[in-house]
Amino acid sequence: MLYVAWQGIQRIVMLETILAQKKKAIVGKWLELIADSYPAGSEFFVDKDQFTNPVGYILSSEIEILYDEFLHDQIDSERAIISLEEIIRSRAVQDRTPGESVNFVFLLKDVIRNELKSQAKNKEFAAELAKLEGRIDNLACQAFNVYTGCRERINQIRINEIKRDRDNANRLLERFARKYGDQTVEVAGGYDRSEVTE
Amino acid sequence: MSDEVTSREELLKTIDYVPAQQDLYKPNLEFRPGTWNYPANPKKMEHLELPYPREWSPPDLDWKLPENWKEIILKGMEERLNRYRSLRVYLDICVRCGACADKCHFYLGSGDPKNMPVARTELMRSVYRRYFTVGGKLLGGAAGGRELTEDVLKEWFYYYYQCTECRRCSVFCPYGIDTCEITMMGRELLNLVGLNINWIVEPLSNCFRTGNHLGIQPHAFADTIEFAVEDVEDVTGIKVDAPMNRKGAEILFVVPSADYFAEPHWYTFLGYLMLFHELGLDYTLSTYASEGGNFGLFHSAEMMKRLNNKIYAEAERLGVKWILGGECGHMWRVIHQYMDTINGPADFLEVPKSPITGTVFENAKATKMTHIAEFTADLIKNNKLKLDPSRNDQWKITYHDSCNPARAMGLLEEPRYIINNVANNFYEMPENTIREKTFCCGSGSGLGTDENLEMRLRGGLPRGNAVKYVKDRYGVNILTCMCAIDKATLPAVCDYWAGDVAVGGIHELVGNALIMKDEQKPRTVDVRGDPLPSVEGSEEGDE
Numbered sequence: 001m002l003y004v005a006w007q008g009i010q011r012i013v014m015l016e017t018i019l020a021q022k023k024k025a026i027v028g029k030w031l032e033l034i035a036d037s038y039p040a041g042s043e044f045f046v047d048k049d050q051f052t053n054p055v056g057y058i059l060s061s062e063i064e065i066l067y068d069e070f071l072h073d074q075i076d077s078e079r080a081i082i083s084l085e086e087i088i089r090s091r092a093v094q095d096r097t098p099g100e101s102v103n104f105v106f107l108l109k110d111v112i113r114n115e116l117k118s119q120a121k122n123k124e125f126a127a128e129l130a131k132l133e134g135r136i137d138n139l140a141c142q143a144f145n146v147y148t149g150c151r152e153r154i155n156q157i158r159i160n161e162i163k164r165d166r167d168n169a170n171r172l173l174e175r176f177a178r179k180y181g182d183q184t185v186e187v188a189g190g191y192d193r194s195e196v197t198e
Numbered sequence: 199m200s201d202e203v204t205s206r207e208e209l210l211k212t213i214d215y216v217p218a219q220q221d222l223y224k225p226n227l228e229f230r231p232g233t234w235n236y237p238a239n240p241k242k243m244e245h246l247e248l249p250y251p252r253e254w255s256p257p258d259l260d261w262k263l264p265e266n267w268k269e270i271i272l273k274g275m276e277e278r279l280n281r282y283r284s285l286r287v288y289l290d291i292c293v294r295c296g297a298c299a300d301k302c303h304f305y306l307g308s309g310d311p312k313n314m315p316v317a318r319t320e321l322m323r324s325v326y327r328r329y330f331t332v333g334g335k336l337l338g339g340a341a342g343g344r345e346l347t348e349d350v351l352k353e354w355f356y357y358y359y360q361c362t363e364c365r366r367c368s369v370f371c372p373y374g375i376d377t378c379e380i381t382m383m384g385r386e387l388l389n390l391v392g393l394n395i396n397w398i399v400e401p402l403s404n405c406f407r408t409g410n411h412l413g414i415q416p417h418a419f420a421d422t423i424e425f426a427v428e429d430v431e432d433v434t435g436i437k438v439d440a441p442m443n444r445k446g447a448e449i450l451f452v453v454p455s456a457d458y459f460a461e462p463h464w465y466t467f468l469g470y471l472m473l474f475h476e477l478g479l480d481y482t483l484s485t486y487a488s489e490g491g492n493f494g495l496f497h498s499a500e501m502m503k504r505l506n507n508k509i510y511a512e513a514e515r516l517g518v519k520w521i522l523g524g525e526c527g528h529m530w531r532v533i534h535q536y537m538d539t540i541n542g543p544a545d546f547l548e549v550p551k552s553p554i555t556g557t558v559f560e561n562a563k564a565t566k567m568t569h570i571a572e573f574t575a576d577l578i579k580n581n582k583l584k585l586d587p588s589r590n591d592q593w594k595i596t597y598h599d600s601c602n603p604a605r606a607m608g609l610l611e612e613p614r615y616i617i618n619n620v621a622n623n624f625y626e627m628p629e630n631t632i633r634e635k636t637f638c639c640g641s642g643s644g645l646g647t648d649e650n651l652e653m654r655l656r657g658g659l660p661r662g663n664a665v666k667y668v669k670d671r672y673g674v675n676i677l678t679c680m681c682a683i684d685k686a687t688l689p690a691v692c693d694y695w696a697g698d699v700a701v702g703g704i705h706e707l708v709g710n711a712l713i714m715k716d717e718q719k720p721r722t723v724d725v726r727g728d729p730l731p732s733v734e735g736s737e738e739g740d741e
Contacts, residue, residue, distance in 0.1 A: 028208060039309055047300055051628045053300060053306060054659055054660055055309065089694070090656075093655045093694075095233075157694055160693070161651070162648055164461070168461060171461075172421075172459070
């Protein structure tokens with residue numbers, strides 16, 4: 001029993017080692033697939049300057065970090081969450097459904113399977129690979145949490161804007177009331193002179 | 199860092215050189231909530247005698263266009279092609295080099311290829327080719343021409359109200375094509391068939407009725423100024439004078455209406471009042487010219503002319519010598535680039551001359567209108583102000599070059615000079631995001647509504663990203679700017695992309711730092727009413 005478990009661990013370590021060695025190719029292909037989901041395609045990712053193409057820069061650098069966290073089984077780590085936030089913040093305001101905003105995580109499965117074609121033929125390896133893919137599923141759950149957080153933030157910002165407009169008006173209304181006594185004044189579209197007389 | 203991910207060569211190999219997956223000539227007709235502005239209220243259109251007022255909504259199939267809409271648009275195009283040589287030149291000379299392609303904040307935020315300025319122009323250029331060039335008339339699509347259909351018109355509405363007319367793309371165009379002017383023409387044409395947005399039309403209507411975009415009537419304007427005077431007294435103990443409609447004053451002072459209504463604009467307004475009191479400036483505000491902004495710029499040349507004229511008519515009526523303008527954005531594009539030809543010459547005014555330093559603002563020779571940043575920078579340069587920068591020590595400041603003062607009038611150094619003299623902690627954002635390359639707030643040109651928030655956040659991404667950088671690196675906690683729209687909309691951009699960063703104006707900082715002769719007691723709060731970080735140090739003057 002112990003021996004079987006030990007063999008399983010060994011296979012996972014071996015898979016992780018292979019995946020670490022193939023990191024550059026895997027992350028590169030992952031980025032390529034993600035790029036395809038942008039209407040402008042991969043041209044959008046040619047410029048990876050941090051400031052003149054923030055989306056290109058963030059995606060290129062953060063998926064690499066995410067990949068490392070995935071390899072080290074750290075998909076719950078603070079750093080992984082930050083990476084997801086960085087990536088999803090822009091996707092949450094683009095023309096995407098919730099699913100389309102987070103599905104980039106699942107693309108990693110395709111890339112890895114493709115890279116590990118030869119190993120995956122081996123039944124035992126295939127079982128361990130499925131375990132590794134479980135990490136990706138968990139990462140997708142985290143991604144959905146982050147996406148929801150972004151949408152909630154947008155709604156809160158919208159509420160704050162409306163509140164601020166109301167507060168601007170109320171601030172003046174209160175001062176009008178202090179100056180002229182407690183009379184009703186209409187804010188929208190200007191003040192009605194007949195109602196605000198000394 | 200990026201090299202470690204994928205080398206440029208490797209990435210280039212992955213690029214499919216077939217044009218982008220989306221067919222640029224196929225109209226995009228998805229109107230998602232959060233990405234468009236509400237159409238104009240028909241009543242407000244009637245106030246302005248605009249054509250075809252009606253109830254309609256972008257997601258509707260039927261936009262209730264007039265029957266001969268196509269004829270109206272094509273006739274409108276013809277008129278404009280004949281009137282503006284620039285329009286014909288811009289439509290003819292683009293070689294699609296792509297220099298502008300990745301310069302638009304909406305493209306960078308959305309990845310939508312139709313937001314590449316070249317592609318946005320192509321929406322109109324294809325129609326121009328089809329109907330106004332020989333090749334297009336004969337060969338149609340083979341010559342890059344496109345039939346004008348209702349779908350094409352709908353797409354114009356979507357994308358021409360998705361450009362903030364910031365003109366960043368034009369900085370990079372080797373031919374000097376001003377894509378903003380294409381948007382302006384697109385909007386003018388849409389107006390001809392009654393397709394406008396309320397956030398532009400209602401302020402215009404308000405401005406006609408009451409003198410300002412917000413619809414504040416003269417007596418309420420007078421009251422709000424009185425409240426500002428009270429607030430200055432609360433901060434400084436000094437009751438300043440804020441003259442209004444005073445004939446014979448030397449200077450007419452014009453501000454965007456948000457300055458005396460909204461926060462954080464209000465604090466900048468307090469700064470103006472404090473500065474003018476300290477100088478003993480002979481100036482007046484006006485209830486008639488109570489708006490510096492000009493939403494006409496976002497509507498049509500005719501509307502821009504009508505609104506701009508009010509300021510000059512009032513200057514003439516009051517008999518002032520020259521005009522001083524507050525911290526506004528597009529107001530300065532109108533003044534600097536259009537005023538002289540649409541309403542000039544303002545030969546009843548004098549070339550602006552600072553009564554304090556004697557400096558003559560030769561750059562304003564044509565318009566007779568000077569920007570307050572130039573005026574204040576000149577005061578500081580000539581040692582006319584006593585300043586205590588430590589009163590701004592609560593702030594770690596960065597500066598957002600508001601598009602129009604920066605790109606339309608080249609006002610790059612003055613605001614920085616002022617900030618560096620009135621505050622101790624100033625940090626620039628990265629070079630390719632400031633000055634003439636500044637990224638727009640994403641909400642200019644009448645798009646700053648809450649219903650359009652998602653689109654605004656897309657457009658605000660590059661600016662917000664740069665703010666986040668200086669926040670993380672230097673602990674920046676305030677983004678200063680010189681535009682009323684910026685002050686109203688950048689709080690949302692900062693909140694979403696950068697986190698907790700306040701937004702403020704330059705003259706808010708001036709108001710804080712200004713040591714006033716009549717102050718009896720050390721100042722304990724800043725113009726926001728928040729306690730000063732070091733009350734002890736605030737009395738020690740430092741020029």
